[in-house]
Amino acid sequence: MPSTIRDVARASGVHISTVSRTFSAPHLVNVETRSRVLACAEQLGYRPNRAARALITGRTCNIGLIVADIANPFFPPLIKAAEAQARRHDNHIFVADTNEDAIVEEELVRALAKQVDGVLLCSPRMSNSLIEQLSREVPLVVVNRQITGLPAVVMDVAQGARLAIEHLIGLGHRRIALAAGPRGSWTSKEIRRAAMLAVRGPGRELVITGPNAPTENGGLAVADQIQKSGATAVLAYNDLMAIGLIEGLHTRGIRVPQDISIVGIDDITLSRLTRPKLTTVATPTAAAGRAAVDMLLAYGDDRRTTALINLQTELVIRDSTAPLSSQGSGAAPVVTPSTTETPS
Template identity: 75%
Template sequence: MPATIRDVAKVSGVHVSTVSRTFSAPHLVNPSTRARVLDCAEQLGYRPNRAARALITGRTHNIGLIVADIANPFFPPLIKAAETHARGRDYHLFIADTNEDANVEEELVLALAKQVDGVLLCSPRMSNTQIERLSRDVPLVVVNRPVPGLPAVVMDHAQGARLAIEHLVGLGHTHIALLGGPRGSWTNREIRRSATLTARTASVELTVLGPNPPNEEGGSGQAEAVIRTGATAVLAYNDLMAVGLIDGLDSAGVAVPTQISVVGIDDTALSRRTRPTLTTVATPTAAAGRAAVDMLLAHGDDRRTTALVTLQTELVIRNSSGPAPTNI
C-alpha cells in the first residue's frame, strides 16, 4: 500500500536506480530529473524503507540501548540525551530494559544485533567474558563500566568520592561512614577505593557498610547500622540510597544534617526535591549518553578498541550536609 521506489520510478518515467540515487547519491543525477523525481515522491508520499536499504548497505541507522532499569531515575536523562543526539545524526534508538537480569541482557543484545549498527550497554550485569563474546556479533559501547578491549565511557567516581569526603572533612567531620552499593559493581569498588584513600590522607576514620541493594530500602534499612557506627557523616553509593537513609534516620529521630550529614551520588532530579535537599556528586549522565553515541558512530566497524572516556564529576552542595556536631 505505501508507495515504493518502483511506484515513483513509474510515475516519473525513470528507472528505479535513478530514483534510488536521487535519495542516496543526489550528485549523480541531473538536477532537472532529480527535481521531477522528488516532486513525484512528494506527491505519492514516498519515504525510503530503511530496513530494505539496510539489507544491502549493512547500515540500519539504528542504535540499541540497553539499561538495567528504565525506572531508575539515573537513566532517563542519559536515554534522553542519547536519543536526541542520535536523532540529530539520523539514527534511531531501540531501547530495552533487562530488569537487572544478565540473561535477559544477553538475549536482548543477540535479538537486536541484526537490527542495529551497534549497542550501548549501560551498567551491564554480564561478565566481561560474556560481553566480549557478544562484541563479536555487534559493535558494543559499554557505559558505566570499563571492559578491557572495548570502548567505554565511565564517570570519574574516584574523583567524586574524593570531593565528597574532602567536603565532609572540611566541615569538621572526623568519622565518616560509607554506605556501599551492590556487590560486583565496578563503581562501588572505585568509590570505596577512593574514599578510603582520601580518608586516610586526611586522617579521619572511615567505616564501610555493605554491600547493599542500590535503592531506597538499601538506605533506609541501614539507618540503625549507620547510627551504631557513631559516624557523623555518610557518603552513600547513590541518591536513592541517600534519600532512603535520610528517611530511616528521620524515623529513628536523628536530624539531618544537624546530627548526621548525608551525601549522595548522581545528582538525580530527585535530589532537588527531597527535604532536606541533597548534597550530592553530580555525574554527567547526559554527556555520557552523547559520548557513547559518538564513540559508537566513530568506531564504526573496528570492534576492538581500547578507547575509554572518563567524564568528570562535580560536587553539588545542598542542605543535607553541614558542620559536624560539636561534642559537649
C-alpha cells in the same frame, strides 16, 4: 498501501535504481530526472524503507540503549540526550531495561544485535569477559564502566567520591560509612576504592555496608546498619539511596545533617527538592549520553577512536552535610571493625 520505490519509479518513468540513487547518491543522477523523481516521491509520500536498505548495506541507523532501570531517575536524562544526539545523525534508539539483571542484559544485547549498528551498555551488571565476548558480535560502547580495549564513557566518580570524603573530613567527621551499590557495579567499586584511599589517615575509619539495591528502598534498608555503625557521615552510592537513607534515619529519630551528614552521588533533579536538599556529587549524565552516541557512530570511521572518555564530576554542597557536632554523634557508639563488608 505505503508506496515503495517501484511506485515512484513507475510514476516518474525511470528504473527503480534511478530512484534509489536519487536518494542515496544524488550526484549520480541528472538534475531534471532527480527533481522529477523527488516530486513524484513527495506526492506519493514515499519514504525509503530503512529495514530493506539495512538488509543490503548492513547499516540499520538504529542504536540500542540498554539501561539497568529506566525508572531510576539517573537514566532518563542520559536516555534523552542520547536519543536527541542519535536523531541529530538520523538514527533511532531502541531502549531496553534489564531490571538490574545480568542475564536479561546479555539476552537483550543478542536480541538487539541484528537490528542495530551498535549498543550502548549503561552501567552493565555483566562480567567483563562476557561484555568483551559480546563486543565481538556487535559494536559496543560501555557507559559507567571501564574495560580495557573497549570504548567507554565513564564519569569520574572516583574523583567525586574523593571530593565528597574530603568535604566530610573537612567538616570534622572521622568515622564515615559507605553505602555501597549493587553487586557487579563498576561504579560502586570505583567509589569504594577512592573512598578508602581518601579516608586513610589517623583516627579515621571507613565502614562499608552493602551491596545494596541502588534505590530509595535500598537506602531505607541500610539505615539500620548505618545507625549501628556509629558513623557520623555517609557517602551513598547514589542520590536515591541517600534519600531513602535520610528517610530511614528520620523514622529512627536521627536528624540529617544535625546528627549524621549524608552525601549522595548523581545530582538527580530530585536532589534539589528533597528535605534537606542533598549534598551530592554531580555526574554529567546528559554529556555522557551524547558522548556515547558519538563514539558509537564514529566506530566505523576510525578504529583508533578515543577509546575512553572520562567526564569530570563535581561536588555540589547543599544542606545534608554539616560540621560534626561535638555532643551528638546520633548514631549509637557501637564499635564495628573498619572496612567491614556486610554481605546481603
